[in-house]
Amino acid sequence: MLKIENLHASIGEKEILKGINLTVNPGEVHAIMGPNGSGKSTLASVLAGREDYEVTSGSVTYRDMDLLELSPEERAREGVFLAFQYPIEIPGVTTINFLKTAINEIRKHRGEEALDAVSFLKRMKEKSKLVEIDQSLLSRSLNEGFSGGEKKRNEIFQMAMLEPRLAILDETDSGLDIDALRIVANGVNLLKTPNNATIVVTHYQRLLDYIVPDFVHVLWNGKIIKSGTKELALELEEKGYDWVKAEAALV
Amino acid sequence: MKTNPQLEDLKLSLLAQIQSVSKEKSTIFLEEADQLHFPNSKNEEWKYSSFSVSKDTNYTLRTGQGKAMASIHAEAFEGCHLLVFLDGAFTESLSSTEVLKGLTIKKINHLETFTSAYENNIFNQLNGSTAHLSGLSIQVNEKAIIEKPIVIFHCNSYTESAAWVQPRIQVQVGERAEVTFAEIWQSDGAQPVVTNAVQEIDVKKSAIVKWFSLEKGNKDSSLINQTRVETAEKAVFQHLVVSLGEGFIRNNLEIKINSTEADAHMYGLSIGSAKLHVDHHTFINHKAVNTTSNQLYKSIFSGKATGVFNGKILVDQVAQKTNAYQSSKNILLSTDAKVYAKPQLEIFADDVKCSHGATIGQLDEEPIFYLRSRGLDEATAKQMLVQAFASEILMKVENKSLHALFEAEIMAEMERLVSK
Numbered sequence: 301m302l303k304i305e306n307l308h309a310s311i312g313e314k315e316i317l318k319g320i321n322l323t324v325n326p327g328e329v330h331a332i333m334g335p336n337g338s339g340k341s342t343l344a345s346v347l348a349g350r351e352d353y354e355v356t357s358g359s360v361t362y363r364d365m366d367l368l369e370l371s372p373e374e375r376a377r378e379g380v381f382l383a384f385q386y387p388i389e390i391p392g393v394t395t396i397n398f399l400k401t402a403i404n405e406i407r408k409h410r411g412e413e414a415l416d417a418v419s420f421l422k423r424m425k426e427k428s429k430l431v432e433i434d435q436s437l438l439s440r441s442l443n444e445g446f447s448g449g450e451k452k453r454n455e456i457f458q459m460a461m462l463e464p465r466l467a468i469l470d471e472t473d474s475g476l477d478i479d480a481l482r483i484v485a486n487g488v489n490l491l492k493t494p495n496n497a498t499i500v501v502t503h504y505q506r507l508l509d510y511i512v513p514d515f516v517h518v519l520w521n522g523k524i525i526k527s528g529t530k531e532l533a534l535e536l537e538e539k540g541y542d543w544v545k546a547e548a549a550l551v
Numbered sequence: 552m553k554t555n556p557q558l559e560d561l562k563l564s565l566l567a568q569i570q571s572v573s574k575e576k577s578t579i580f581l582e583e584a585d586q587l588h589f590p591n592s593k594n595e596e597w598k599y600s601s602f603s604v605s606k607d608t609n610y611t612l613r614t615g616q617g618k619a620m621a622s623i624h625a626e627a628f629e630g631c632h633l634l635v636f637l638d639g640a641f642t643e644s645l646s647s648t649e650v651l652k653g654l655t656i657k658k659i660n661h662l663e664t665f666t667s668a669y670e671n672n673i674f675n676q677l678n679g680s681t682a683h684l685s686g687l688s689i690q691v692n693e694k695a696i697i698e699k700p701i702v703i704f705h706c707n708s709y710t711e712s713a714a715w716v717q718p719r720i721q722v723q724v725g726e727r728a729e730v731t732f733a734e735i736w737q738s739d740g741a742q743p744v745v746t747n748a749v750q751e752i753d754v755k756k757s758a759i760v761k762w763f764s765l766e767k768g769n770k771d772s773s774l775i776n777q778t779r780v781e782t783a784e785k786a787v788f789q790h791l792v793v794s795l796g797e798g799f800i801r802n803n804l805e806i807k808i809n810s811t812e813a814d815a816h817m818y819g820l821s822i823g824s825a826k827l828h829v830d831h832h833t834f835i836n837h838k839a840v841n842t843t844s845n846q847l848y849k850s851i852f853s854g855k856a857t858g859v860f861n862g863k864i865l866v867d868q869v870a871q872k873t874n875a876y877q878s879s880k881n882i883l884l885s886t887d888a889k890v891y892a893k894p895q896l897e898i899f900a901d902d903v904k905c906s907h908g909a910t911i912g913q914l915d916e917e918p919i920f921y922l923r924s925r926g927l928d929e930a931t932a933k934q935m936l937v938q939a940f941a942s943e944i945l946m947k948v949e950n951k952s953l954h955a956l957f958e959a960e961i962m963a964e965m966e967r968l969v970s971k
Contacts, residue, residue: 348924349923349924350920351920371923371928371929372920372923372924373923373924373926373927373928373929375924376923376924376925377926381924382924384921387921388917388918390918390922390936390939391939391943392938392939392942392943393922393935393936393939397935398922398925398935401931401935402922402925402926402927405927405928405931406926409926441939458925462925462926
């Protein structure tokens, strides 16, 4: 589904990603871990198409397309979804309002008919239950006056509504208490199918107690320095990152 | 003061035309006007808004008697009472003929201004000189609750040359009465038109008055509004103006809050994608204890549109416990669009809460990216964001009929804005 090869990306003069290689197949959950400043969020942003970053070399192939050639909206319509680390507030724009437009843009792109109001509301009701988000929040201005947990649940709610093929969760666990974490993780697990894939970017292991990854990658200094299975996450939790860094330095 | 020779000629021409139609009732005004000049940019109050007229054009003073136009679509004002000013004069035959209960409507026969002008200016004197020919006086009875909004529709039918029109409206709203007015300004653009309008609104004790204005200009139109309001104890006055299209618009809004516990709310929304020039000059005078004023003026400009916001708040020494807020928020979508924002606070009382602020910027990148990352294209995302920006003002138009009317005009303008 996704193949990242030797990806280099910079912001301004500063190179942040220094040769990322990663392959993600349908049905898989990949966790990307690493200390602060290692490039985790940059990777998520580059995949979603944020224009602040410049890709200097390498390639990203997504379902036989050159992902880097696609605009952010084209990526979304092809099924890429980014759950933001810091969901922003947009006064005057309600979640329902832009999601309805978004879903229909995506459907149009796929040659499907627009969703009528009744089906949309039905889907909304169903998915809001899944992430335990109060429906009244969805007809308010996006994230305005939402708690941290509500903002993150709203991201997962949008993901549920848009049914992406590739979801990228950028530090969705940061700032969440244990209940919110469980709700968010539960939502992600319920949305998992053999056809879609998830990349979970996280600083802490605790989210992985709830979302069990198939693969764990350690990102440091713009490179993946170690990959493994879920046991690697537990080892990192116990021993920190230093030993991985040391190991990488030896190679 | 050095004046532009073209404007000086215009003044002489207007004075002569007024004299020929009105005789003695105009004398005082004409004598005053003769001593005054049209403002130029050296005048501090007109620094960023230069009043000018079309070159080599003779302006014909019109005081009514226009041909009834086919273009008055009364159905657009369904659910409202309709009063029509044709070629600058109130025209009874085109207005709602039904008897409005609680309301007295009559032509101004002899002008007695019941509000005092802060600035003795030529526009004011010129308008006063023809008020007995074209003006309208509206009296709202005590305790009258007028449910339907009263639409005052201004239109022009004169096509033989450029026209100069001077509508005048005087409104007195009795104690505890409630009423909503909406002025709709339209010119079809066949000929240049200058509209020199004056509104005087006297709001008595505990009355609630909402005054809306929808200003739609074209490249050859100029609209100068001088709106003077006085409010009594516990009165609530709301003024909301939406300015669209092209041309020159100058709104002078002066509110004197004369007595205690009265509120005044002022809102503006300007949207322009071409050569629109909108100048809001507001002047709020708090003259009693425990009064509140609140101003929010927004604009979204692209192309060569220009906005001016000059908001003056004067708090008299006696006006303790005044709350006065003022905010101007502007989005510029092109490099040629401009906004000048100037707050002026003069506070002589010591126990007051006053604030002012102005923001001028582009649309933020972050919300655009957020919406694009959900599948919206860039133009749709931008449109959604400017609509959201405008909705804060639009939602203050609560009456259904008026809301629909304002919304349709704002959306149409917004499409022109984003498509450029």
